[in-house]
Amino acid sequence: MAFDKDTIIASLKEASITDLSDLVKAIEDEFGVSAAAPVAAAGAAGGDAAGAKDSFDVEMTESGDAKVKAIKAVREITGLGLKDAKGLVDNVPSVIKEGVSEDEAKRHQGKLEAVGAVVTLK
Numbered sequence: 001m002a003f004d005k006d007t008i009i010a011s012l013k014e015a016s017i018t019d020l021s022d023l024v025k026a027i028e029d030e031f032g033v034s035a036a037a038p039v040a041a042a043g044a045a046g047g048d049a050a051g052a053k054d055s056f057d058v059e060m061t062e063s064g065d066a067k068v069k070a071i072k073a074v075r076e077i078t079g080l081g082l083k084d085a086k087g088l089v090d091n092v093p094s095v096i097k098e099g100v101s102e103d104e105a106k107r108h109q110g111k112l113e114a115v116g117a118v119v120t121l122k
Contacts, residue, residue, distance in 0.1 A: 056105035057122045058097040063089045064116025073111050 012020065028034055058077075063070045067089055074085040074096055088094040096119075097108055109119045 054101070055099040056102055057095050058100065058105050058108045058112075059093055059095050059120050059122055060088070060112055060117050061093045061120055062118035063092050064118065066116045069115035070112065070117045073115050073117070077108050077111060 015023070060070070060074075070089045071082070071085050074080065074088055075082065077096055078085065078088075080088070088096060096112070097105070100108070102121075105121050109121060112119045
């Protein structure tokens with residue numbers, strides 16, 4: 001049987017999130033692998049790597065009083081739909097953007113803080 005990646009990708013596009021989650025678990029079990037990001041390796045690099053950090057996570061720790069404005073800002077930054085953006089704002093602390101440059105992280109921080117949110121860069 002030939003491996004047809006286009007057919008697999010088309011199938012994945014039609015799958016629900018639950019189906020995709022089940023697929024990931026099945027692949028992890030079958031092949032003895034993990035889809036989790038290797039976090040331990042980043043910590044093992046030592047203190048020098050922290051000084052030369054080139055990617056940042058933008059985390060909203062408080063949404064502020066203007067939740068609607070915060071949701072709009074999150075949608076603008078992430079491109080998420082209303083429900084997903086509202087979920088991030090309602091369930092703070094939430095990582096809004098991961099692995100972005102320092103300039104981009106500061107731009108996002110400024111947008112969120114302008115609407116009253118409290119943001120940290122990690």
